[in-house]
Amino acid sequence: xxxxxxxxxxxxxxxLLGAVLFCEPLLDGFDADAELLLFGIPSLxxxxxxxxxxxxxxxxxxxxxxxxxxxxxxxxxxDRREGG
Amino acid sequence: xxSGWVLLMVALAYLLxxxxxxxxxxxxxxMGRHLEATPYIYALSIAVYCTSWTFYGSVGRAAQxxxxxxxxxxxxxxxxxLGWFLLRKIIRISKAQRITSIADFIASRYGKSQGLGxxxxxxxxxxxxPYISLQLKAVATSFDVMLYDPSAVETAQVTIGFADxxxxxxxxxxxxxxxxxxxxxxxxxxxxxxxxxxxxxxxxKLVAFLAVGLFVTFGLFDGFADLFxxxxxxPELTRLMTFDxxxxxxxxLTLLSxxxxxxxxxxxxxxxxxxxxxxxxxxxxxxFPLYLLLINIFVLPIAFGGLLWFPEGTVDAxxxxxxxxxxxxxxxxxxxxxxxxxxAATAMVIVATVALSTMISNDLIMPILIHYQHPQxxxxxxxxGFLLGIRRIAILVILVLAYFxxxxxxxxxxxxxxxxxxxxxxxxxxxxxLAGIYWRGGTRRGAIAGLSxxxxxxxxxxxxxxxxxxxxxxxxxxxxxxxxxxxxRPYNLAGVSDLDPISHALFWSIILNAGVFILASxxxxxxxxxxxxxxxxxxxxxQDGRDEAPVGVWQGRALVKDLRALAxxxxxxxAAESAFATHARTRGVTLNPEGYGDAGLVQVVERLIxxxxxxxxxxxxIASTIRGEGVSSEEFMNLLDETTQVLEYSRQLEQKxxxxxxxxxxxxxxxxxLLELDRLKDEFLxxxxxxxxxxxxxxxxxxxxxxDEPDMSVEQRCEFLEIVIAxxxxxxxxxxxxxxxxxxxxxxxxxxxxxxxxxxxxESAAATLxxxxxxSQIKLKVEVPASVPPVRGDRDRLIQxxxxxxxxxxxxxxxxxxxxxxxxxxxxxxxxxxxxxxxxGIPEADCKAIFDKFHQVRDGGTGNPLGTGLGLAICxxxxxxxxxxxWVESVEGEGATFMFTVPKLA
Numbered sequence: 001x002x003x004x005x006x007x008x009x010x011x012x013x014x015x016l017l018g019a020v021l022f023c024e025p026l027l028d029g030f031d032a033d034a035e036l037l038l039f040g041i042p043s044l045x046x047x048x049x050x051x052x053x054x055x056x057x058x059x060x061x062x063x064x065x066x067x068x069x070x071x072x073x074x075x076x077x078x079d080r081r082e083g084g
Numbered sequence: 085x086x087s088g089w090v091l092l093m094v095a096l097a098y099l100l101x102x103x104x105x106x107x108x109x110x111x112x113x114x115m116g117r118h119l120e121a122t123p124y125i126y127a128l129s130i131a132v133y134c135t136s137w138t139f140y141g142s143v144g145r146a147a148q149x150x151x152x153x154x155x156x157x158x159x160x161x162x163x164x165x166l167g168w169f170l171l172r173k174i175i176r177i178s179k180a181q182r183i184t185s186i187a188d189f190i191a192s193r194y195g196k197s198q199g200l201g202x203x204x205x206x207x208x209x210x211x212x213x214p215y216i217s218l219q220l221k222a223v224a225t226s227f228d229v230m231l232y233d234p235s236a237v238e239t240a241q242v243t244i245g246f247a248d249x250x251x252x253x254x255x256x257x258x259x260x261x262x263x264x265x266x267x268x269x270x271x272x273x274x275x276x277x278x279x280x281x282x283x284x285x286x287x288x289k290l291v292a293f294l295a296v297g298l299f300v301t302f303g304l305f306d307g308f309a310d311l312f313x314x315x316x317x318x319p320e321l322t323r324l325m326t327f328d329x330x331x332x333x334x335x336x337l338t339l340l341s342x343x344x345x346x347x348x349x350x351x352x353x354x355x356x357x358x359x360x361x362x363x364x365x366x367x368x369x370x371x372f373p374l375y376l377l378l379i380n381i382f383v384l385p386i387a388f389g390g391l392l393w394f395p396e397g398t399v400d401a402x403x404x405x406x407x408x409x410x411x412x413x414x415x416x417x418x419x420x421x422x423x424x425x426x427x428a429a430t431a432m433v434i435v436a437t438v439a440l441s442t443m444i445s446n447d448l449i450m451p452i453l454i455h456y457q458h459p460q461x462x463x464x465x466x467x468x469g470f471l472l473g474i475r476r477i478a479i480l481v482i483l484v485l486a487y488f489x490x491x492x493x494x495x496x497x498x499x500x501x502x503x504x505x506x507x508x509x510x511x512x513x514x515x516x517x518l519a520g521i522y523w524r525g526g527t528r529r530g531a532i533a534g535l536s537x538x539x540x541x542x543x544x545x546x547x548x549x550x551x552x553x554x555x556x557x558x559x560x561x562x563x564x565x566x567x568x569x570x571x572x573r574p575y576n577l578a579g580v581s582d583l584d585p586i587s588h589a590l591f592w593s594i595i596l597n598a599g600v601f602i603l604a605s606x607x608x609x610x611x612x613x614x615x616x617x618x619x620x621x622x623x624x625x626x627q628d629g630r631d632e633a634p635v636g637v638w639q640g641r642a643l644v645k646d647l648r649a650l651a652x653x654x655x656x657x658x659a660a661e662s663a664f665a666t667h668a669r670t671r672g673v674t675l676n677p678e679g680y681g682d683a684g685l686v687q688v689v690e691r692l693i694x695x696x697x698x699x700x701x702x703x704x705x706i707a708s709t710i711r712g713e714g715v716s717s718e719e720f721m722n723l724l725d726e727t728t729q730v731l732e733y734s735r736q737l738e739q740k741x742x743x744x745x746x747x748x749x750x751x752x753x754x755x756x757x758l759l760e761l762d763r764l765k766d767e768f769l770x771x772x773x774x775x776x777x778x779x780x781x782x783x784x785x786x787x788x789x790x791x792d793e794p795d796m797s798v799e800q801r802c803e804f805l806e807i808v809i810a811x812x813x814x815x816x817x818x819x820x821x822x823x824x825x826x827x828x829x830x831x832x833x834x835x836x837x838x839x840x841x842x843x844x845x846x847e848s849a850a851a852t853l854x855x856x857x858x859x860s861q862i863k864l865k866v867e868v869p870a871s872v873p874p875v876r877g878d879r880d881r882l883i884q885x886x887x888x889x890x891x892x893x894x895x896x897x898x899x900x901x902x903x904x905x906x907x908x909x910x911x912x913x914x915x916x917x918x919x920x921x922x923x924x925g926i927p928e929a930d931c932k933a934i935f936d937k938f939h940q941v942r943d944g945g946t947g948n949p950l951g952t953g954l955g956l957a958i959c960x961x962x963x964x965x966x967x968x969x970x971w972v973e974s975v976e977g978e979g980a981t982f983m984f985t986v987p988k989l990a
Contacts, residue, residue, distance in 0.1 A: 011369075015165040022158050024334055027327040035316045035325060040309025042316075042325040044151060045384055052161065052377055059165055060133045060370040 010062040014055065021051040098423050099260055102281045102430070102608055106264060106428060108257055109280030121360050123367030128283035128353045130372045133345060134379055135432035136222030138403050139289055139425045141499030142380065146387035147401035149185040153500070157380055159341030161373040170346065171355060171365055173521050177624045178356045181699065182691050185439055186352040186513060187447040190531030192699040193520040193621050194528040195614035198886045201447035203532060204513065207439050207539045208349045209482065211509025216436060216486035217493070218502040219429040224250035226425045229406045230418065232585040250490050257433045258483040265438035266475045277436065279358050279378060285427035290379050292424025296405055297382020299417055300389040304408065308385065315388045336587040340504070350432065353439035402499050437482055441475035449474050450701040465651045471697070493554045505546045511590065512538040515598040524618040526601065527608040534601025538593045545589035549574045645677040647689045650705065653692040663692050764936070775818055779811035828961045835965065839862050839989065840875040840916050842881060842908055849886035850906065853894070862902035872908060873985040875915055877966045882986070885962055888955040889919040889982045894925035914968060914985040922979040931972050935960040959984070
């Protein structure tokens, strides 16, 4: 499997993770002790922003090219090229 | 308080600065050093998503529902996480098809349909109007807050006659957008300067918002802990910290904003149309969500700060961002915030109006003008000025509509609620967009039906109620439904009552939209152009990236000079010149102005003008040009040809498989024949062995007797010896026959060819056998004419044939009553010898096989063979050698007639 396809699949997995992180039943759980402050911040708020930040960080990590450079995509079907 | 003039001057100065930035960006782009060609500028330009809604409205929303403002930003994050599959594909398609707007995209996907493009444009325009009015409201309010005491905003609006702040704002934004967005017409619809300016504005609004957030959190309060610590004391504010406060439409808003980030016309513009390089998306996929995260960090602190700071209800939460610095006497910070809000609003209005005006001119006005052959189109040499005029008028019309919507609805809604109405309209595009890039079965009629239904439901469940709530329509329309029909209540359609208005509208509109779209598509027939476009869209990654559709969509012919005139009309002389030159160079052809353009050139021109008037209009325009040459039937024929080719191909396949079947059948028959021959050979071998053994056995036993009994009488001795001799002769004959057949077959036979008299041949053969016939009491009749012409052949062999046929007949005739007749008849070309018997006859199935070697007709009773099975085979080969034929006619039970011919001497 090519590096490129692999990356696509990883982002798909991240999208699923995001759907889970931000789903209602999970967030409902914070209501039990809403006024609980962690680091001075309401737990629900803290959770959402941290989860959001982690998701973005993971995405950036997945999309980061190993060679560092950002090559101009070849107009001639990069998928086939990299698939070979 | 700041003086109004200062504020106005600052705002003006800021707008001028934007112009400078845009101008700089354009200049750099012209020099080929694109400032906007970095993923960072690209990502920042996508942040045009954050409008006044975000800047002012999020805080207002947070003050009501706590975290409930967040789905609007989580949704786009999720969409961008999926960008690898979704946005990348849309961008790739749009580049290949030279898409200029979302209307163009959808119209192009469903067969370059003008009707569909127009419908999308209408929906997008009407859907965007509330959104722009939101910006007007926000900017107007920010003016008022800056000029007056925030708590007295409601009463102290600047009004001159009927005019209010918002009208001035609308006029200013209109002029600004016109100057900004329609400075020149670009064939590719890339607005380098605009993008740079938008990115700049994104930085400004982020900085301004972070600044006020830091000020509130660390200036007014002592950090997050202090702020939230105080909030916890207040049970009303504690409620905002629960998910419960935000839950009502959490999922709806997430899905809605997921769709909006792709389907909003202005987002499509910056993300797809203005994208310069597909690889920029890879970075923007995480930078843009990061931007959203950053600009939202201080929303909750500011909301809580405002709620704690101001006595309840004295200040509109939508203005907290401004009101807090003002209340704390921080005019410079307030000015920065004001500029930030202005950035957010102007960026949105510019991009939205540019996107919409492009759609309106390309997908609404141009098709109509082309359809009615408007004189402007035919008379003008250069249409770019005319197109820009249409776009400018469109921008003004949009702003006027937005202003009126604001006047009617503005006061009765919070910022976010107005924006959500627009989101729901944009979401109507999601089904046809998503299906368009992943499903080939969607059709034009299906898309039109789905969009129409979705739009109608949106209009009925969201737009009309907004008029009702502001009192423009009788409020009973909401509470009791039109004409008192409660099932039709716009917020409770069909009695659904558990959903908030947005979720309710989205539920019904998307379900009906997608449902009707899919159903109508399934019942529809996919036309050729739809199938071609569907393949180009769905399989965009499988095409080899040449940004050309496969030739074959157009095969009509048009004069090169006509094509050039057409291109110059829409994109100007220079662009047309360079496009034609490029085409001539890449194809290695010289373009004769009086000659016909090839299909590739027609396509180049179509793409070229698609850049300025959209694909559907371009197609119609090209069609009219080509039709003028009277070859539109060629295109039709070509499309037909495709089908014919497919049919031809399948026909060839069918033929091949038939041929294969025939070959298989022949092989099977050959195999059967071989098996039969093999069986016959085995049988023959055993027969021959048996035949050889019988005479051998008798010779051996008689010689043994002669050897063992020396006293035997002479007579008896002679008798035994005769038997031995006869058996030896039989043995010799058998062996001779086998050898003879082998000889004939291998071509080693010696032939003594001479003139032969058949009469004499028959007579001598009959004479040879006369004794045999008499012994078995069978009559032999010989009927030959007195004189016969000679034939060419070997006398001995012919005698052999006749003897063979006669002795065969004799063998099968019944003793006593048997009768064999041999006759000779001359024919024009040959002589026919007939041997007729009255034996049992030969079954028809055997009539041919009887001449095969080793084939023996068995005696019905015993199954013992009566001959060696070689006689007739030898006969056939001899007759064949002389160029004659041998065959048998027989009726079972009535005897058989063997016949052979020998050609006469020439």
